[in-house]
Amino acid sequence: MNIYMDNAATTKMSATAINAMLPYFDGVYGNPSSLHSVGQAAAEALADARGRVAACLGCAANEVYFTSGGSEADNQAIVSAAMNGAKKGKKHIISTAFEHHAVLHTLKKLSGEGFDITLLDVHENGVIDPLQVEEAIRADTCLVTVMYANNEIGTVQPVKEIGRICREKAVTFHTDAVQAVGHLPINVNDDNIDMLSLSAHKFRGPKGVGALIVRRGTPLSSLIEGGAQERGRRAGTENVPGIVGMAASLEEELKHRAENAEKTAKLRDRLISGLSEIPHSVLNGDRERRLPGNVSFCFEGIEGESLLLLLDEKGICASSGSACTSGSLDPSHVLLAIGRVHDIAHGSLRLTLSADNTEEEVKYVIEAVKEAVERLRSMSPIWRDLVNGKRQFITK
Numbered sequence: 001m002n003i004y005m006d007n008a009a010t011t012k013m014s015a016t017a018i019n020a021m022l023p024y025f026d027g028v029y030g031n032p033s034s035l036h037s038v039g040q041a042a043a044e045a046l047a048d049a050r051g052r053v054a055a056c057l058g059c060a061a062n063e064v065y066f067t068s069g070g071s072e073a074d075n076q077a078i079v080s081a082a083m084n085g086a087k088k089g090k091k092h093i094i095s096t097a098f099e100h101h102a103v104l105h106t107l108k109k110l111s112g113e114g115f116d117i118t119l120l121d122v123h124e125n126g127v128i129d130p131l132q133v134e135e136a137i138r139a140d141t142c143l144v145t146v147m148y149a150n151n152e153i154g155t156v157q158p159v160k161e162i163g164r165i166c167r168e169k170a171v172t173f174h175t176d177a178v179q180a181v182g183h184l185p186i187n188v189n190d191d192n193i194d195m196l197s198l199s200a201h202k203f204r205g206p207k208g209v210g211a212l213i214v215r216r217g218t219p220l221s222s223l224i225e226g227g228a229q230e231r232g233r234r235a236g237t238e239n240v241p242g243i244v245g246m247a248a249s250l251e252e253e254l255k256h257r258a259e260n261a262e263k264t265a266k267l268r269d270r271l272i273s274g275l276s277e278i279p280h281s282v283l284n285g286d287r288e289r290r291l292p293g294n295v296s297f298c299f300e301g302i303e304g305e306s307l308l309l310l311l312d313e314k315g316i317c318a319s320s321g322s323a324c325t326s327g328s329l330d331p332s333h334v335l336l337a338i339g340r341v342h343d344i345a346h347g348s349l350r351l352t353l354s355a356d357n358t359e360e361e362v363k364y365v366i367e368a369v370k371e372a373v374e375r376l377r378s379m380s381p382i383w384r385d386l387v388n389g390k391r392q393f394i395t396k
Contacts, residue, residue: 001315003361007202007293008151008179008352009319013249014204020248021206024241031237033229042240049247056250057196057213058187065212065220065230066243070178071102072223073197073212076234077174078106078145080221081195082115084172085142092116092141096128098337099147100176107145116140122337126155126285134165143172148180148196152334152350153285154294156184163192172218178202178210182253183261183291194218200242205249209242260355264292267353267362271295274366278373280386280395284335284348293353298340300395301383302347302376310372316365319350343382344394 004012024045030038032046051061067073078093085091095107097119104119111117120132133144144166149156159175166173174195180186181196182203188196195218199210214220220233227235253260268290272283275297284296299307304320311318320332331345340348351365377383385391 001364002317003315003357003365004317005351005353005357005361005365006317006319007354008154008350010201010207011204011354012356013201013206013245014252016252017200017205017245017249021241021245024244028240032240033227033237045244046238046240049243052247052251053211056247056254057181057198058189059213060216062231063188063214063216065214065233066238067210067212067234068208068239069201069210070100070176070197070199073199073210074100074102074145074174074176075106076212076220076223077195077197077214078103078110078143079223080219081143081145081172081174082110083221084219085140086115088142090140090142092118092138094118094120094133094136094141094144096120096122096146096337098122098126098150098152098334099145100151100178101333103145103147103176104333124339125289126150126153126334126338127289128157128162130158130161130165133162134169137165137169137171141169141171143174145174145176148175148177148186149184149291150285150334151179152332153296153338154179154291154352155285156180156289156291159193160191163194166194167192179291182250183257183293185257188213188215200246200249203249203253205246206242209239209246211246256355261292263355264353264357267357267359268293268295270359271351271353271362271366274362275369278370280393281373282340282344282395284338284340291352295351295353297349298335298344298395299347299349299373300344300393301380301386302373304346304348306376307347307349307369307372310375311365311368314368314372316368319352320348341394 028041030042032043050064054061054064107117118136163173172194176197178199181198194215196213201207224235280300282298331342335345
């Protein structure tokens with residue numbers, strides 16, 4: 001049996017996206033910057049895809065800039081807002097302690113360049129209070145960047161309200177929506193968003209392609225120099241097959257979004273209920289305000305990496321957190337941000353479902369996790385100390 005529950009890391013490409021891409025590998029293969037007919041055919045496909053992505057997100061086509069993915073989009077959005085702010089003497093940026101590292105590492109770099117970074121504390125439920133943002137904004141604040149939905153624990157942030165506050169304060173608002181696009185109803189205008197990052201492989205599109213949505217009038221600087229592509233804001237020949245595939249997959253996912261979300265949320269809730277039966281386990285993040293397919297748990301007395309290996313032996317693909325930090329031995333910064341202590345954070349498991357998963361698979365996974373946790377605890381000296389009273393349990 002092979003059960004894939006790591007959709008937050010990447011999704012399986014849809015047949016719709018694959019079929020949409022095929023003609024642009026060996027048929028319409030021209031460079032969209034070329035003036036000949038083959039190049040112009042590619043340029044037409046590029047323009048069509050741009051308009052389709054824009055229609056999906058409630059923005060204008062000329063507000064869509066194609067990138068290599070979410071990390072590049074995050075970097076370009078943050079650096080652009082920072083450089084524009086610096087020109088006006090504004091060098092204060094607000095974000096949260098549990099952002100994706102594409103955001104946090106960019107902010108760390110800017111901190112070394114003289115920017116003042118405020119990272120808001122995160123409540124135990126993994127949701128930011130808009131009042132925190134409002135109270136943190138200063139006269140020299142040039143940017144607020146808060147993710148739409150967390151990539152590890154799946155909690156959904158009050159983006160619309162945060163955006164409203166930023167608009168009232170005339171502060172640029174960026175959101176990393178990589179985990180949210182295709183899974184939540186998003187309209188950049190209605191949600192008061194100035195810049196939004198997305199990545200195709202999170203909604204059944206190809207890897208290596210994404211977009212940055214930039215509201216008209218919001219300054220955008222180039223990260224990559226060398227050409228006039230993307231209206232002079234992103235040099236490099238556009239990945240036409242990938243961009244076409246992204247547009248196709250996004251349209252398809254949004255067409256079925258509501259029904260897929262309903263089905264996936266039911267499976268998610270069944271999985272949460274089953275894993276909650278394991279003694280001394282804890283759900284990470286708010287139970288209701290979370291992505292339809294995200295389940296994140298910590299189990300006291302075990303190591304998450306060992307749990308993943310045992311689950312893999314049973315044919316279950318899962319993760320202990322973000323795929324971008326899977327090689328790190330450090331506990332998740334997201335879990336630490338919501339108050340999990342190191343010993344608990346090390347025993348984490350993230351299961352992220354799609355509409356392809358079934359009730360039978362969920363039942364199998366619940367039993368497999370229970371067996372694996374019990375096996376690991378039986379071999380753990382830490383667990384033995386907990387049971388014998390030499391250590392105090394942290395979880396209930």
